[in-house]
Amino acid sequence: MLNFDADRFLRIEAGALALAGPIHAAVGAALDRGARNIFFLGTGGAAILMQPAALLLQRRSGFPAFMEIAAELVAAGHHALGPDSIVVIPSLSGTTRESVATFDYCKARGATIITLVGHRDTPLGQKADHALVNFAEDDTSSESFYLQSLLIALSVMAHRSEFPSYERTVAELVTLPKHLLAAKQTFEPEAGRLAEAFRTEPYHIITAAGGSWAEAWYYGMCILEEMQWIRTRPVHAADFFHGTLELVEKGVSVIILKGEDSCRPLTDRVETFARQYTDKVTLLDAATFQMPGVSAETRALISHVILATILERLSAHLEVKRNHPLTTRRYYKKVSY
Numbered sequence: 001m002l003n004f005d006a007d008r009f010l011r012i013e014a015g016a017l018a019l020a021g022p023i024h025a026a027v028g029a030a031l032d033r034g035a036r037n038i039f040f041l042g043t044g045g046a047a048i049l050m051q052p053a054a055l056l057l058q059r060r061s062g063f064p065a066f067m068e069i070a071a072e073l074v075a076a077g078h079h080a081l082g083p084d085s086i087v088v089i090p091s092l093s094g095t096t097r098e099s100v101a102t103f104d105y106c107k108a109r110g111a112t113i114i115t116l117v118g119h120r121d122t123p124l125g126q127k128a129d130h131a132l133v134n135f136a137e138d139d140t141s142s143e144s145f146y147l148q149s150l151l152i153a154l155s156v157m158a159h160r161s162e163f164p165s166y167e168r169t170v171a172e173l174v175t176l177p178k179h180l181l182a183a184k185q186t187f188e189p190e191a192g193r194l195a196e197a198f199r200t201e202p203y204h205i206i207t208a209a210g211g212s213w214a215e216a217w218y219y220g221m222c223i224l225e226e227m228q229w230i231r232t233r234p235v236h237a238a239d240f241f242h243g244t245l246e247l248v249e250k251g252v253s254v255i256i257l258k259g260e261d262s263c264r265p266l267t268d269r270v271e272t273f274a275r276q277y278t279d280k281v282t283l284l285d286a287a288t289f290q291m292p293g294v295s296a297e298t299r300a301l302i303s304h305v306i307l308a309t310i311l312e313r314l315s316a317h318l319e320v321k322r323n324h325p326l327t328t329r330r331y332y333k334k335v336s337y
Contacts, residue, residue: 001188002316006181008140013177015134016144020151020170023114026130027086027155030112036084037064038156040149041073041106043098045222046090049142052211052304053149061157070102083110088152091115092141094122103127116148138326139315142218142308143180147173150301165297172298179291180309186289187310194282195317198253201280202231205244206255207270208307209237210263212286215304216255219311227326228318237266245273252278258285259303260296284310 038057040050050067057065068078070089081087087106091099094117103124106113115128118135125131136144151170158166198204204224208216213236220234235244237256248254254274258267274281286303289310294302319326331337 001184001313002192002320004184004313004316009184010177010181012134012136012140013143013147013180014174016136016147017151017170017174017176019132019134019148020155020173022130022132023148023151024155024158026114026132027152028159029130030086030114031156031159033112034084035086035112037066037080038086038088038152039073039078039081039106039111040065040067040088041070041099041102042088042090043070043096043102045218046092046096046099046141046145048214048218048221049145050088050090050149051214051217052146053153055211056150056153056301057156061153061160061162063156063160063162065153071098074098074101074105081106081109081111085109085111087111087113088149089113089115089124089128090117090145090149091124092118092136092138092145094119094124096124099124114152116145139312142215142312143305146302146305146308147176150305168295169298169301172294173302175293176291176302176305179289179294180306183289183291183306183309184313187313191310191313191317194314195321197282198230198314198318199321201253203233204230204253204255205233205235205247206257207235207237207240207244207267208257208259209266210259210261211301211304212257212259212261212263212267212307213237215307215311216257218308219257223311223315223326226329226332227315228322228324229330237263237270240270241273248274248277250277250279253280253282254278255282255284257307258283258287259300259307260287261300261303 054067157163220232
């Protein structure tokens with residue numbers, strides 16, 4: 001595969017899943033101390049990657065879960081944040097300015113803070129009540145953060161007797177790195193073809209629903225816009241028909257990400273519409289990748305992880321086809337803002 005180290009990938013994703021035990025212990029300790037809600041408070045792309053876990057709790061658990069924009073919470077406050085809160089802060093570097101400020105704000109209010117970082121010797125790695133460390137880099141961090149936050153959500157539900165299949169699900173998740181690697185290998189030729197097709201494309205509409213919406217949002221904002229400078233419109237499949245549909249015409253690129261959860265019919269609807277009015281529909285469907293031994297219940301929980309892992313292959317080809325390295329920036333961490 002192009003510019004890819006399989007052993008490194010397997011090591012990083014296995015490292016994320018190896019945190020299942022420490023996560024379960026940290027969540028249990030916080031609940032034993034009387035925690036009554038949980039906040040997922042990241043910055044930028046890391047925040048987006050927390051959304052599927054937050055949604056899972058909001059929809060399937062009685063434990064209140066909040067996903068807030070970290071900088072806005074610090075500016076405006078939140079009535080539910082306090083000593084009985086668990087706060088999850090992801091930051092690969094462990095030094096993200098807004099995330100460190102969020103940490104200080106939440107700590108001052110007595111919250112129990114779990115950080116997800118790539119390096120322990122950092123402000124967020126050293127000061128947290130529970131610092132969960134798994135080294136990763138940009139091309140592996142999406143899956144790592146998705147899996148760690150999923151483990152947090154499942155642990156909350158398991159401790160509350162809301163997820164009886166916890167042990168089986170975690171056992172299935174442990175097998176996931178090899179399945180994700182196989183998905184990358186299967187998708188590699190298509191990634192090259194799509195990169196060639198997208199090489200000069202000036203604009204994309206990218207859409208999804210359910211847990212997969214986070215990946216559409218993340219890929220559009222953090223990869224196509226930030227790392228490739230391609231104008232992109234991420235729009236939730238349910239919102240597609242409330243504005244964005246009027247931009248669809250022949251020659252307009254529409255990228256549809258399909259998951260395997262109950263929200264799949266929302267993307268089916270977009271696909272049916274888009275194929276009537278544009279000749280540039282790209283469908284990426286998590287269900288097309290084989291994962292022997294992984295149950296339908298677990299697959300529904302990880303569609304966004306599958307989509308993230310195949311989209312990484314597209315990114316690898318895009319930077320070569322467009323002669324635009326994914327590390328090139330004009331403003332991000334280059335100028336004062």
